[in-house]
Every structure is written in structure tokens, then in C-alpha cells.
Amino acid sequence: MIDVAFENKDYVRITLSGNIEFEDYISMVQDVIKKQLGISKTIKTLGIANNATLNFTVENLETITQMRDAGRSLFEDIRQAFVVRSPRNTAFAVLTTSDMQSENYHSKIFNTEESAIKWLLS
16 A cells, blocks of 8 residues: 655655555656645655565666656755665665765655654754
């Protein structure tokens, strides 16, 4: 299941649980980008995947990275915080964001939701 909540226009909370298929994930990312573009040129997302199994292949990771790279030109500032506990989901977060750090894109992995929100809003 993918649950998306826009938290007081401050950030987008994305909670992943259960089995997450690649197609569902891509659809969610596209929807969030469309909605946020109508609100702001800044996007802050909190991705929580503690209880999720991401059913993605290596090729899927490449597609996700390409989508995120294209999204950088749509927003002036992008911040993504990930709250993950499993080694597999941590690897996913690292692989899809590590080469994207730039002046307008920042991401970080956290163990707790509280520390992730504090960083997002700083």
C-alpha cells in the first residue's frame, strides 16, 4: 500500500507498506510531482518504508533515478528524507539518490521519523 499525505503544505508524507510494485511506485511519484507543481517550486518529501517490500529490479532502479533526475529541473529546491530500517530498503534509497546530490537536490536517510521531519523543515 502507498499512502500519500500533503502535510500542511510543508512536506509530502509517503508511507509504503506491504508489497510495493514498481508500476504503483512510479504512478505515485508522477502524481506527487503533478500535485506539488501546482502548489510550490519547492518539494520536500518524507518517505517511510519500514514495513515495505520493494519489488524492484536493477533496471527499475535506473528508471527511478532517471525520473528523479528529470524532476530536478521542475523544482527550485528538492529535499527527500527517507526513514528505513531494512538493509534492502536502505540500499534502494542510497542507490537512487547518491549520485544526485546537487545545489537544488538534497537527500538523507534516517532511523526515526522525528529526526527526518526536523531535517526536512530546517
